[in-house]
Amino acid sequence: MPKVTFTDHGGSERTVDADCGESVMQAARRNDVPGIDADCGGNCACATCHVYIDDAWLAKVGGRNETEESMLAFAPNVTDHSRLSCQIRLSDELDGLRVTTPESQS
Amino acid sequence: MSRIVIVGAGQAGAQVAFSLRQWGFEGKIALIGDEPSLPYERPPLSKEFLKGELAEERLLLRTSRWYAENSIDVLTTAEVTSIDPECGLVFLEDNGLSFDTLVLATGSRPRPLAVRGAPLLGVHEVRTIADTYTLRQVMRPRARMVVVGAGYIGLEVAAVARSLGLEVTVLEAADRVLARVTGKTVSAFFEAEHRARGVDLRCGAKVSAFDGRDRLEGVRMEDGTVILCDIAVVGIGIVPREELAKACGIACDDGIVVDRDARTSDPRVFAVGDCTRRPLVHYGRSGRLESVHNAIEQGKLAAAAILGRPRPAEDVPWFWSHQYDLKLQIAGLGAGYDQVVVRGDPAERKFATFYLRDGVLLAVDAINCAMEFMASKVLIAGAARPDLAQLADPGVSMKTIIDAQRN
Numbered sequence: 222m223p224k225v226t227f228t229d230h231g232g233s234e235r236t237v238d239a240d241c242g243e244s245v246m247q248a249a250r251r252n253d254v255p256g257i258d259a260d261c262g263g264n265c266a267c268a269t270c271h272v273y274i275d276d277a278w279l280a281k282v283g284g285r286n287e288t289e290e291s292m293l294a295f296a297p298n299v300t301d302h303s304r305l306s307c308q309i310r311l312s313d314e315l316d317g318l319r320v321t322t323p324e325s326q327s
Numbered sequence: 328m329s330r331i332v333i334v335g336a337g338q339a340g341a342q343v344a345f346s347l348r349q350w351g352f353e354g355k356i357a358l359i360g361d362e363p364s365l366p367y368e369r370p371p372l373s374k375e376f377l378k379g380e381l382a383e384e385r386l387l388l389r390t391s392r393w394y395a396e397n398s399i400d401v402l403t404t405a406e407v408t409s410i411d412p413e414c415g416l417v418f419l420e421d422n423g424l425s426f427d428t429l430v431l432a433t434g435s436r437p438r439p440l441a442v443r444g445a446p447l448l449g450v451h452e453v454r455t456i457a458d459t460y461t462l463r464q465v466m467r468p469r470a471r472m473v474v475v476g477a478g479y480i481g482l483e484v485a486a487v488a489r490s491l492g493l494e495v496t497v498l499e500a501a502d503r504v505l506a507r508v509t510g511k512t513v514s515a516f517f518e519a520e521h522r523a524r525g526v527d528l529r530c531g532a533k534v535s536a537f538d539g540r541d542r543l544e545g546v547r548m549e550d551g552t553v554i555l556c557d558i559a560v561v562g563i564g565i566v567p568r569e570e571l572a573k574a575c576g577i578a579c580d581d582g583i584v585v586d587r588d589a590r591t592s593d594p595r596v597f598a599v600g601d602c603t604r605r606p607l608v609h610y611g612r613s614g615r616l617e618s619v620h621n622a623i624e625q626g627k628l629a630a631a632a633i634l635g636r637p638r639p640a641e642d643v644p645w646f647w648s649h650q651y652d653l654k655l656q657i658a659g660l661g662a663g664y665d666q667v668v669v670r671g672d673p674a675e676r677k678f679a680t681f682y683l684r685d686g687v688l689l690a691v692d693a694i695n696c697a698m699e700f701m702a703s704k705v706l707i708a709g710a711a712r713p714d715l716a717q718l719a720d721p722g723v724s725m726k727t728i729i730d731a732q733r734n
Contacts, residue, residue: 245534247385248557255349261625262368266656268701284358288654294726295705327640 223316227254227272230324241313244305245320248272256322268292271325272300275319282309282318283327298323329354331633332417332426333573334407336360338368338434338619339600341388342626348397350634357400357424358408359417364456366401370619372459373483373562374649378490379463383456406722410575411595419550423733428595428633430627431572431583435565435601435617440475443536449543450559462560468492469643470557473546475534477504479648480562482517486650491526496554497521498546507564508646508662512680516673517650524651533686557643563616580604584617587641588632589625597633599625608641609707610660611687620645634655643707645700656700659690659707668718679703686712698725705729 225248226236231267239248248258249270253314258269274282279302290309293299306320331347333340334357335550344358360366367386394401408537410417410429412731414710418426437452451462466472470493475479477499482625488495497504501513504521522526536547537559545553569580578584578592589597589605600622607614620642627639646657653676661682671678679699681692681706688711702725706713711732717723 228688251390251444253389253396260619261647262370264370264621264647264649264654264656265697267645269515290695292701294698295701327642 222275222311223254223318225249225311225315226317226319227256228255228319228321230322239311241311245272245318246310248311249306254322256295256326257306258326259307261307265289265308267304268296268305269292270306271296271326272304272306272324273300274304275321276302278315278318278320280306281308281315287305297325297327308324328712329427330425331356331428331430332424333430334360334417335364335412335432335434335600335602336362336401336403336601337432337434337622338366338388339434339622339626341366341432342623343398343430343597343630344597345389346627346630347633350398350630350636352630352634354400354427355400356427357402358394359402359405359419360406361406362455363404365389365394365403367456368619369454370647372456372481373453374487376456377453377459377463377484377487382586384439386456391671393578407571410571412575412577412595415595420711424594426702428597428635429516430629431577431591431598431602432600433568433571433597433598433602434549435567438564440561442534444539445537445561448541449539449557450561451536452561453484453717462558464471464604465558466493469494470558472496472552472558473498473556475546475559476500476563477528477530478564479505479646480509480651481560482521483648484560484562485526486520486524487528487531489521490651493558495525495529496529496546496556497526498534498548498554498569499528499530502530504528504530508657508661509692510518510664510667510680512667512669512673512683513655513694516678516694517653519577520651520653526676527587528573537700565601567604567615569602572586572596572598573604579669581613581707584613585625587628588630588638590632592650597629598639605648607641607644607660610712613662616644619648643704645704654697656693656697656702658693659688661690661692664689666715668715670719671696671721681713681718683715688713702726702729706732 237252262268583598618672678694691703
């Protein structure tokens with residue numbers, strides 16, 4: 222069971238138990254983690270589940286897919302660490318993943 | 328301490344509660360829903376949830392623990408029978424609740440098809456989790472399904488049914504699919520797609536009755552043709568649920584009339600989501616929006632107004648639909664367009680169709696084209712007049728087109 226740690230804009234941390242196969246967004250929602258809106262429910266249609274991947278996890282998490290890249294192209298405060306959390310599938314390989322949520326999703 | 332009662336626990340009603348707590352409201356909140364579930368998202372009901380790929384708990388917007396921790400009283404399977412804004416009271420079947428501020432988030436109901444046989448067993452609609460469970464149970468391979476109405480819901484159900492191996496006929500009364508929401512190029516594209524997947528799609532097909540004794544046996548059309556089937560799904564639009572508002576004299580006009588802050592004609596009462604007719608600030612008119620975007624945005628607008636916060640941004644309306652492997656994203660409202668520009672090749676199943684009036688971009692239908700969708704939201708919000716040749720040329724990036732507007 223992978224654990225994911227969410228740090229919010231103000232620096233407070235929350236670690237949750239995720240299921241293998243669910244997305245980071247789904248793990249956040251299932252555990253009521255604030256800061257991830259996910260208006261479209263995980264369809265990569267809205268760019269409101271934006272997170273920043275911690276340095277140490279960037280390579281393991283991998284790059285953005287094509288749709289995600291497009292969705293992030295016009296989202297606010299995008300950095301090299303930005304991903305849409307609905308597009309990251311959790312597995313044991315990502316156990317311990319750390320991400321930060323932005324101040325606002327819009 | 329003040330008390331806010333929210334009637335309707337769909338996406339819009341829930342958002343009011345979420346935003347109130349997020350922004351520090353410490354008074355009482357009651358969220359009253361007529362379904363057995365906690366607030367959930369409806370879009371998957373005609374997509375992955377119907378297909379059986381998504382567990383029910385995945386639909387929930389928050390867990391029961393969250394509502395408890397945030398002191399929100401969620402009343403499920405609760406029917407509001409009337410409201411009295413003057414006295415600040417909401418009446419349920421067996422008790423009443425007092426409020427200082429009321430939010431109506433009553434949503435909508437599927438538009439009924441008023442023909443003989445409509446109540447027959449085997450005739451379905453898709454609005455609630457319960458509807459989808461009932462439909463899913465009978466969607467066995469090779470079962471014969473007739474879908475009445477080729478809007479988003481009908482076409483999404485048809486796509487799921489084909490992928491599960493049902494025989495599917497789609498009947499649309501208009502001369503093309505998605506006629507209410509899109510232009511001819513996109514309609515033709517989706518018609519070809521569904522036919523290629525084996526759907527028997529008939530436009531200009533008007534239903535006159537559902538035939539059957541104890542249960543559905545066939546769908547009868549106005550020209551006398553009968554299509555034998557096991558299942559019918561009716562998806563011909565929705566009707567706003569405005570009865571509670573009307574009964575206490577709140578202004579309604581095919582939807583509860585609200586201002587930009589989601590306030591109704593009664594200053595103590597707000598209304599949000601499918602049930603409202605709202606100002607469409609990017610288009611200089613009012614209208615009804617049937618979408619998740621609208622539910623969330625009006626939820627935030629109402630919460631902000633109740634708390635006296637600055638008005639949150641009003642986004643360009645947006646929508647999405649999934650059919651087979653096609654991802655349709657729509658930004659803006661195309662009504663009244665006088666020009667259409669297509670970017671990309673429909674044959675490649677990746678293209679965008681732009682709708683303009685007097686050179687101003689009104690809307691886009693983007694098929695497997697997320698960049699065009701996102702860029703168009705920016706352009707429409709700015710009432711942009713993009714260069715048409717650039718718009719039609721996939722070789723010119725959308726970023727270039729946006730930058731040209733800023734110069």
